[in-house]
Amino acid sequence: xxxxxxxxxxxxxxxxxxxxxxxxxxxxxxxxxxxxxxxxxxxxxxxxxxxxxxxxxxxxxxxxxxxxxxxxxxxxxxxxxxxxxxxxxxxxxxxxxxxxxxxxxxxxxxxxxxxxxxxxxxxxxxxxxxxxxxxxxxxxxxxxxxxxxxxxxxxxxxxxxxxxxxxxxxxxxxxxxxxxxxxxxxxxxxxxxxxxxxxxxxxxxxxxxxxxxxxxxxxxxxxxxxxxxxxxxxxxxxxxxxxxxxxxxxxxxxxxxxxxxxxxxxxxxxxxxxxxxxxxxxxxxxxxxxxxxxxxxxxxxxxxxxxxxxxxxxxxxxxxxxxxxxxxxxxxxxxxxxxxxxxxxxxxxxxxxxxxxxxxxxxxxxxxxxxxxxxxxxxxxxxxxxxxxxxxxxxxxxxxxxxxxxxxxxxxxxxxxxxxxxxxxxxxxxxxxxxxxxxxxxxxxxxxxxxxxxx
Amino acid sequence: xxxxxxxxxxxxxxxxxxxxxxxxxxxxxxxxxxxxxxxxxxxxxxxxxxxxxxxxxxxxxxxxxxxxxxxxxxxxxxxxxxxxxxxxxxxxxxxxxxxxxxxxxxxxxxxxxxxxxxxxxxxxxxxxxxxxxxxxxxxxxxxxxxxxxxxxxxxxxxxxxxxxxxxxxxxxxxxxxxxxxxxxxxxxxxxxxxxxxxxxxxxxxxxxxxxxxxxxxxxxxxxxxxxxxxxxxxxxxxxxxxxxxxxxxxxxxxxxxxxxxxxxxxxxxxxxxxxxxxxxxxxxxxxxxxxxxxxxxxxxxxxxxxxxxxxxxxxxxxxxxxxxxxxxxxxxxxxxxxxxxxxxxxxxxxxxxxxxxxxxxxxxxxxxxxxxxxxxxxxxxxxxxxxxxxxxxxxxxxxxxxxxxxxxxxxxxxxxxxxxxxxxxxxxxxxxxxxxxxxxxxxxxxxxxxxxxxx
Numbered sequence: 001x002x003x004x005x006x007x008x009x010x011x012x013x014x015x016x017x018x019x020x021x022x023x024x025x026x027x028x029x030x031x032x033x034x035x036x037x038x039x040x041x042x043x044x045x046x047x048x049x050x051x052x053x054x055x056x057x058x059x060x061x062x063x064x065x066x067x068x069x070x071x072x073x074x075x076x077x078x079x080x081x082x083x084x085x086x087x088x089x090x091x092x093x094x095x096x097x098x099x100x101x102x103x104x105x106x107x108x109x110x111x112x113x114x115x116x117x118x119x120x121x122x123x124x125x126x127x128x129x130x131x132x133x134x135x136x137x138x139x140x141x142x143x144x145x146x147x148x149x150x151x152x153x154x155x156x157x158x159x160x161x162x163x164x165x166x167x168x169x170x171x172x173x174x175x176x177x178x179x180x181x182x183x184x185x186x187x188x189x190x191x192x193x194x195x196x197x198x199x200x201x202x203x204x205x206x207x208x209x210x211x212x213x214x215x216x217x218x219x220x221x222x223x224x225x226x227x228x229x230x231x232x233x234x235x236x237x238x239x240x241x242x243x244x245x246x247x248x249x250x251x252x253x254x255x256x257x258x259x260x261x262x263x264x265x266x267x268x269x270x271x272x273x274x275x276x277x278x279x280x281x282x283x284x285x286x287x288x289x290x291x292x293x294x295x296x297x298x299x300x301x302x303x304x305x306x307x308x309x310x311x312x313x314x315x316x317x318x319x320x321x322x323x324x325x326x327x328x329x330x331x332x333x334x335x336x337x338x339x340x341x342x343x344x345x346x347x348x349x350x351x352x353x354x355x356x357x358x359x360x361x362x363x364x365x366x367x368x369x370x371x372x373x374x375x376x377x378x379x380x381x382x383x384x385x386x387x388x389x390x391x392x393x394x395x396x397x398x399x400x401x402x403x404x405x406x407x408x409x410x411x412x413x414x415x416x417x418x419x420x421x422x423x424x425x426x427x428x429x430x431x432x433x434x435x436x437x438x439x440x441x442x443x444x445x446x447x448x449x450x451x452x453x454x455x
Numbered sequence: 456x457x458x459x460x461x462x463x464x465x466x467x468x469x470x471x472x473x474x475x476x477x478x479x480x481x482x483x484x485x486x487x488x489x490x491x492x493x494x495x496x497x498x499x500x501x502x503x504x505x506x507x508x509x510x511x512x513x514x515x516x517x518x519x520x521x522x523x524x525x526x527x528x529x530x531x532x533x534x535x536x537x538x539x540x541x542x543x544x545x546x547x548x549x550x551x552x553x554x555x556x557x558x559x560x561x562x563x564x565x566x567x568x569x570x571x572x573x574x575x576x577x578x579x580x581x582x583x584x585x586x587x588x589x590x591x592x593x594x595x596x597x598x599x600x601x602x603x604x605x606x607x608x609x610x611x612x613x614x615x616x617x618x619x620x621x622x623x624x625x626x627x628x629x630x631x632x633x634x635x636x637x638x639x640x641x642x643x644x645x646x647x648x649x650x651x652x653x654x655x656x657x658x659x660x661x662x663x664x665x666x667x668x669x670x671x672x673x674x675x676x677x678x679x680x681x682x683x684x685x686x687x688x689x690x691x692x693x694x695x696x697x698x699x700x701x702x703x704x705x706x707x708x709x710x711x712x713x714x715x716x717x718x719x720x721x722x723x724x725x726x727x728x729x730x731x732x733x734x735x736x737x738x739x740x741x742x743x744x745x746x747x748x749x750x751x752x753x754x755x756x757x758x759x760x761x762x763x764x765x766x767x768x769x770x771x772x773x774x775x776x777x778x779x780x781x782x783x784x785x786x787x788x789x790x791x792x793x794x795x796x797x798x799x800x801x802x803x804x805x806x807x808x809x810x811x812x813x814x815x816x817x818x819x820x821x822x823x824x825x826x827x828x829x830x831x832x833x834x835x836x837x838x839x840x841x842x843x844x845x846x847x848x849x850x851x852x853x854x855x856x857x858x859x860x861x862x863x864x865x866x867x868x869x870x871x872x873x874x875x876x877x878x879x880x881x882x883x884x885x886x887x888x889x890x891x892x893x894x895x896x897x898x899x900x901x902x903x904x905x906x907x908x909x910x
Contacts, residue, residue: 003567003786003787004504004505004567006497012496012497012564012567013496013497015494015495019494034848038819041473042468043465044597045462046462047460064521065524073544095462112460112461112467120854122851130499132524142498154855272830332458364493382612386619389623394491397612397616
């Protein structure tokens with residue numbers, strides 16, 4: 001029989017991997033709650049119509065569809081298959097699909113429960129999502145998203161809080177040197193107005209983003225090639241030397257976008273958020289304004305966030321988010337502004353691993369294993385084990401009466417720090433012989449001594 | 456637009472529901488770890504061949520299959536559809552399927568990693584599974600399983616520990632009066648030998664299980680109808696008056712099954728487990744021997760466990776498990792004995808809810824909300840909020856400058872116990888006015904006083 005495997009793009013997680021992931025998730029969760037976000041969970045699969053058409057054509061193709069059960073497959077649309085309309089054929093075989101992200105299910109939840117929810121509603125959600133993407137390094141077909149969003153208020157205090165929330169999580173993870181970058185969709189719209197070409201905005205920001213790599217001339221060349229006029233480029237000349245403090249950058253933008261009403265609104269929003277963050281201070285993270293930040297351009301309507309890993313680690317963004325003024329409009333509930341952020345669990349894991357930032361306490365091993373010398377001795381051991389577990393101490397009994405050598409090797413391979421040996425001598429004196437496998441030290445202790453050692 | 460919904464048999468979980476579920480899961484998890492079990496996680500979907508054929512014909516039908524993406528649907532086996540071989544047609548459209556339980560993926564994991572695992576390997580796994588079952592009260596298409604299993608040792612100490620583990624979890628949940636029932640497959644085989652009909656064993660136990668309801672005569676009548684001879688029934692007459700302590704029951708079984716070698720082995724195993732449990736003692740749970748217990752008959756080879764909810768609650772079993780001597784044989788790895796138990800999260804939830812056993816600390820609300828009187832006051836509030844959050848206290852700012860009445864109602868609906876009001880007077884005196892929404896009491900406090908109150 002061939003060794004079994006798992007589908008490509010999916011992963012098994014070993015005990016130490018689960019523990020490390022749980023360590024990160026726990027810190028994210030605690031902070032979400034500290035900031036007033038409440039957990040919800042939605043089903044792994046939704047009705048197809050809830051998901052289809054929400055992520056663009058590319059997204060639709062990447063949604064995993066669930067095959068109808070039993071007799072329902074008889075409804076297969078063979079004419080569509082014949083006509084090579086594979087999407088239609090697939091849809092005739094499927095009514096449900098796996099969650100593609102947490103945002104659309106959240107919007108569905110809010111619309112479905114709008115009568116019972118109290119707004120503004122702050123929710124967090126930490127669940128897996130699935131995408132039929134081509135797997136590659138760091139990109140999986142099953143992965144977790146960790147999202148916090150608030151809907152029902154346009155207050156910019158929420159943007160302020162979300163920056164603090166990022167900072168708070170990364171500080172607690174001991175991750176220094178991350179940069180929380182902010183931009184605003186209205187700034188981008190203002191730039192588009194100024195260069196006189198909304199349709200060229202993406203080409204413009206993509207080119208501008210390469211400034212570090214290909215220099216001012218290179219960027220301008222690319223812009224011209226993309227059909228942005230020399231005159232337009234001239235108008236936003238300050239963006240090519242866009243440095244300094246956040247306030248200095250905001251001043252430059254204010255001047256540059258003075259002719260655009262939307263641009264001015266964007267500057268005002270940025271100003272409030274950045275000033276307030278500056279006055280409140282952050283714990284560990286850097287905070288910067290990045291006008292090339294344009295993620296989810298068609299989606300966000302106000303603030304746009306992205307978090308860059310510390311420069312010492314070659315890793316893309318480890319988080320992102322922003323404000324979207326019409327989250328629930330797709331399900332018919334208008335005027336429900338939302339803003340939220342997401343943490344990239346897999347990448348945060350890789351960054352912490354690379355920098356050696358997982359604490360030593362993140363471990364899966366028991367504190368001690370009791371050797372098994374036979375049923376009588378095992379019973380003596382089990383009495384102590386039961387009492388230790390009642391104190392919350394992780395201990396175990398080697399289940400079989402095996403050679404001592406084998407039991408020692410087991411303890412070592414499992415990286416259990418202490419072995420407890422209790423044979424007839426220890427039983428007679430109500431004691432326990434303990435060996436510290438790290439230092440090699442040996443002790444003979446009574447129960448309370450043992451408990452103190454292992455606590 | 457029609458209000459969106461979710462697929463039948465699935466559930467959204469609201470904040471309080473998630474928190475209550477997490478409360479249970481956290482206690483199960485902590486106890487799994489205290490007993491030396493380590494967490495693993497497997498992908499939500501497996502290759503179809505990993506799952507198909509492992510759960511019987513009925514199981515195969517209940518497995519959710521994932522439709523192949525893109526061009527692959529062209530491989531649809533239309534001849535099979537024509538021939539009304541729907542299973543074959545479905546299989547031609549699908550290569551992956553959603554996890555149906557946690558046991559088969561665990562077996563797959565062990566076989567795949569046999570070279571790197573250290574045996575005996577104690578793993579726990581808490582993840583959702585999916586079944587295309589007909590939804591009904593308490594039966595869902597997506598639900599969590601919480602399993603602990605150990606593979607690689609036949610030691611009965613593991614059975615002893617698993618009984619303790621059940622007891623420890625239910626004690627920590629404050630759930631008194633559960634009954635952990637034990638039986639042994641070898642006892643059942645012994646009975647089959649004695650009545651001279653292995654093929655009638657299920658009919659026999661099903662009928663015997665009705666003793667309470669239909670009485671001895673009713674049970675015997677049913678047995679005769681099922682083709683069990685009067686002579687055979689006579690031979691196991693003691694089972695109709697099978698009462699007393701566990702030791703008394705074991706004595707009766709010992710006598711009854713003296714002619715069956717396998718039966719005697721079963722008695723011996725039971726004796727060791729029950730004696731040891733009696734000597735070690737349990738915290739809260741009852742422990743009993745139930746010879747009608749036959750769950751997963753074709754699967755278990757030794758001990759069989761089931762946990763009954765307290766008699767005051769009308770609820771079936773809230774947990775079950777047992778020993779299976781050939782867990783990994785399905786994937787070609789022989790002689791790997793396993794034993795494990797499972798907790799029924801959904802039912803435990805219902806039991807705790809009905810008995811009012813969720814602690815008041817299981818809540819999702821913030822400890823206090825600061826009212827918003829405008830940006831200047833909000834900034835003063837946010838300075839305090841930031842410091843309180845740094846102390847781990849859940850607090851929030853009402854995001855908008857709304858009418859006080861509206862802010863009060865929001866706090867009440869969210870069941871937030873304290874509101875903090877800080878206007879120009881408070882700012883001038885560096886104080887905070889706090890109202891306790893439960894008692895109606897008002898205080899004026901400095902920051903430290905506020906911190907102490909909310910801690």
